[in-house]
Amino acid sequence: MLTYFKDQKQAMIDEIIEFVRYETPSRVKVAVDALGAVMAEKFQQLGAQVTRFEQNEVGDLLWAKWNTDAPGKPILFLVHIDTVWDIGTLEDFPVRIEDGLLYGPGAVDMKGGIVVMLTALRGLIAQAQLPNRPIQVLVNTDEEIGSRHSQGLIQDIARNAALVLVMEPGTPEGALKTWRKGIATYRVHVEGRAAHAGNTPEQGINAIVELSQQILKLHALNDLKYGTSVSTTLIEGGSAGNVIPAKASAYLDTRFMHLNAMERIANEVMNLYPFTPGANVWAEKVHHRPPMEHNALMRETFERAKAIAQAHDITLREEGSGGGSDGNFTAAMGIPTLDGLGPQGDGLHARHEQVVISSLATRAALIAALLQNW
Ligand SMILES: [Zn+2]
Numbered sequence: 295m296l297t298y299f300k301d302q303k304q305a306m307i308d309e310i311i312e313f314v315r316y317e318t319p320s321r322v323k324v325a326v327d328a329l330g331a332v333m334a335e336k337f338q339q340l341g342a343q344v345t346r347f348e349q350n351e352v353g354d355l356l357w358a359k360w361n362t363d364a365p366g367k368p369i370l371f372l373v374h375i376d377t378v379w380d381i382g383t384l385e386d387f388p389v390r391i392e393d394g395l396l397y398g399p400g401a402v403d404m405k406g407g408i409v410v411m412l413t414a415l416r417g418l419i420a421q422a423q424l425p426n427r428p429i430q431v432l433v434n435t436d437e438e439i440g441s442r443h444s445q446g447l448i449q450d451i452a453r454n455a456a457l458v459l460v461m462e463p464g465t466p467e468g469a470l471k472t473w474r475k476g477i478a479t480y481r482v483h484v485e486g487r488a489a490h491a492g493n494t495p496e497q498g499i500n501a502i503v504e505l506s507q508q509i510l511k512l513h514a515l516n517d518l519k520y521g522t523s524v525s526t527t528l529i530e531g532g533s534a535g536n537v538i539p540a541k542a543s544a545y546l547d548t549r550f551m552h553l554n555a556m557e558r559i560a561n562e563v564m565n566l567y568p569f570t571p572g573a574n575v576w577a578e579k580v581h582h583r584p585p586m587e588h589n590a591l592m593r594e595t596f597e598r599a600k601a602i603a604q605a606h607d608i609t610l611r612e613e614g615s616g617g618g619s620d621g622n623f624t625a626a627m628g629i630p631t632l633d634g635l636g637p638q639g640d641g642l643h644a645r646h647e648q649v650v651i652s653s654l655a656t657r658a659a660l661i662a663a664l665l666q667n668w
Contacts, residue, residue, distance in 0.1 A: 295662050296416055296606070299655040305535035306409050306654045309394060311389050313375075313405040314398040318353070320376035320439045326353030331377050333433055334358075336412060340432075341418055342599030344640050352376070352392055352443050356453065360415075360429040361513040367456035368428035369665060372448065372620045372629055373408050374437035378643045387645060395648040406649040408459030411653075413663035425666050430455075434620060438541050440581050452624040457595075457668050458635040459661070460621040463642060471634035472596050474622055475521060476556055476585030480546040480563050482508060485574040488533070488540035493663025498538025502531045505542040508566055510547065513518040516557055521551035524559060548618060551585055553626075557561075584626035586633065595630040603665045617642075636662060 316329040328354050337358035347355040353376065359368075377389075377400035389398035407480045408503045411431070418424040420436075432451055442450065452458055464470060484505045489498030514525040524546065531542025546563065550556050566575045586592070596612050603610040613634075621633035638653035640646065 296418065296655060296659040298421075299413065299658040299662075300469065302413050302417070302658065303651070303655060306413055306653060306658070307391070309409045309412070310396060310401060310406050310649065311398070313400050313408065314389050317381045318376050318437050319378070319380050319382060320352060322381060323349070323353055325353065325378050325381060326435045326550040330354055330356055330433065330435065333375060336337030337431065340415055340490070344500040347447060348442055349435065352387060353423045354429075355435060355444055355447055356433035358431040358433070359469045360424065361426060362433070363429060364426045364428055366427040367454060368430045368460065369457045369668060370452055371411055371431040371459045371461060372434065372456040372547060373411065373431060373461045373626070374404060374620070375408070375591065376435050376438050377571040378438045388488050394651050396651055398646045399647060400421065400434065401647055402463040402637060403642045403647065404463060404636055406639060406654070407463060410654060410657045411461050411637070411661060412639055413658040414665065417622060417658065418662055418665060423666065429665065437620055439621070440583065442581065444625060446619055448623050449627060452627060455624070456594055456630065458621065458629055459635055459663055460619055460630040460631065462619045462621070462634055463636040463639045464634040466638065466640040467611070468638040469611040469630060469634065470596065470599070471615045471619075471621075472592050472612040473551065473588035474586040474618050475549040475551055475616045475632065476553070476583055476622060477618050478548045478556055478560060478582035479580040480548070480577050481543055481580055482546060482563070482566065482577045483514075483575070484508065484531075484541070485572070486538070486540050487572065489538040491536045491538055495538055495668045499540075499570055499572045501539045503572065504568060504570045504575060505529070505531060505544055507569045508543055514562065514610055515562060520555065521549070522555045522559070523549045548651060552587060556582070556584065583622045586618075586631070588614065588626040590667040591628060591630060592625065598662060599632055602625045602663050605667075606659060606663045608656060608663070610660075632664070
């Protein structure tokens with residue numbers, strides 16, 4: 295199979311370029327839908343049944359299915375066609391190939407991963423080697439903004455799966471990601487009382503001073519050795535230079551390796567008490583994605599994949615990431631999940647985003663082997 299996929303190298307390069315030229319920022323629905331239509335057509339050409347889940351604010355979600363009547367639990371691919379890059383990025387960050395690297399916005403995160411998956415499926419189907427079990431792809435369109443619109447559907451569809459394959463990029467060295475931190479974000483609000491800063495400062499309750507104390511208290515929850523970070527990332531407050539501020543708020547980004555850390559932080563953040571008499575302080579949870587814990591199931595799933603890869607002369611290694619993916623949801627549900635199956639690459643969300651071209655064939659062969667042997 296590896297020889298077959300090596301022969302597909304130019305076709306894979308061409309298809310990545312085709313996808314990158316569709317600029318697909320998560321919040322521009324029409325742009326994401328344009329690539330979604332291309333994806334739906336490609337799935338149909340490969341004989342899949344395609345269901346479209348219409349969305350109002352983000353691109354429509356797609357669910358492609360092969361072998362719907364076959365026995366056994368499905369293997370489910372999770373991919374996302376949105377990127378962090380705005381429309382127009384291609385003008386000053388065009389696609390280019392240099393020294394075996396393909397550069398472009400979204401090239402590795404994750405259009406390269408989508409091409410690897412499609413190539414593996416195409417190869418198996420062409421050689422009549424697609425295993426006789428249900429195989430599915432869920433195409434997400436808002437992963438880069440936290441999968442708020444898609445989380446429910448991902449969880450519903452993944453519930454049934456024997457294995458979830460997440461086509462996010464591997465590490466620069468090509469390792470899979472067997473743990474990912476979870477994320478929870480909050481907004482902390484303080485309400486005090488406005489007063490003239492010159493005439494009657496004693497009548498004011500300074501919301502900024504109160505918020506500052508809260509921020510320092512929350513900052514003390516950092517436990518970097520344990521993988522827990524609590525970061526105040528945005529702050530606003532006050533109304534004029536000569537007014538004791540009545541309002542202030544801060545945005546909090548928290549990350550953690552384990553669910554218990556998530557719960558411990560949530561408990562602190564959601565139960566803040568004012569330092570200043572008369573001030574009101576409260577927090578709202580904006581968003582959260584549970585951690586992909588490096589637990590027994592994760593280790594077992596990776597070991598099984600590693601053995602399958604080894605039998606095909608592919609060496610698999612594992613690492614982790616501080617950033618989340620849709621794999622966080624499925625891993626937290628106790629579904630065997632492999633993440634970072636996309637090509638090797640670097641510069642995610644950065645101006646040097648790149649795919650290592652030589653890794654494309656190996657990854658396609660790996661995907662084909664996993665489908666056949668799981
Ligand atoms: Zn991604």
